[in-house]
Structure formats: C-alpha cells, structure tokens
Amino acid sequence: MTDLPEGWTREGEEITRAFRFADFSEAWGFMSRVALLAERADHHPDWRNVWNLVEIRLTTHDAQGLTPKDLALAAAINDLI
Numbered sequence: 001m002t003d004l005p006e007g008w009t010r011e012g013e014e015i016t017r018a019f020r021f022a023d024f025s026e027a028w029g030f031m032s033r034v035a036l037l038a039e040r041a042d043h044h045p046d047w048r049n050v051w052n053l054v055e056i057r058l059t060t061h062d063a064q065g066l067t068p069k070d071l072a073l074a075a076a077i078n079d080l081i
C-alpha cells in the first residue's frame with residue numbers, strides 16, 4: 001500500500017491529511033460533504049476541526065489497520081476540493 005492519494009501521508013496504520021479553508025464556514029461545509037461520503041461508504045474519518053483547519057485520519061478500525069477502504073475514501077475526499 002505505497003501509492004497514496006495526493007497529499008496524504010502514512011503514519012503507522014493511519015493515513016492523514018490536513019485541509020485549510022478560508023474560514024470556519026468553508027471548513028464546516030467541507031466536513032458536511034465528507035460526512036455524506038463517509039455514511040455512503042460506511043467508513044468514517046477520525047478528524048479534528050479548529051476554525052478553518054480540518055485534520056483527517058483514516059484507518060479501518062475493524063481490521064486494525066489500513067485497507068483499500070481508506071485509500072478509496074481519501075481519494076473521494078480529494079475529489080471534493
């Protein structure tokens with residue numbers, strides 16, 4: 001699992017990417033769109049929001065490690081921006 005979607009970094013059994021927006025409203029709008037993707041995929045992010053910053057971590061808790069589901073969600077998240 002070496003080919004990560006653009007901008008994502010592997011940290012142990014997680015991949016992570018930070019997204020910065022103009023303001024909180026833009027960040028929250030992005031999070032809403034990610035939430036819809038996550039529900040549709042039944043695959044959910046570990047994430048943190050501070051004003052205009054959204055930090056996302058993806059791993060597959062059921063498998064206790066990275067799976068193709070993480071890469072697919074990361075790619076879908078990238079397509080939102």
Ligand SMILES: C[C@H](O)[C@H](O)[C@H]1CNC2=NC(N)=NC(=O)C2=N1
Pocket residue numbers: 042043044045058059060061062063
């Ligand atoms: C029951 C339900 O399908 C599972 O708990 C799903 C939900 N969302 C999930 N999200 C993530 N990131 N990892 C999981 O293993 C996972 N499992």
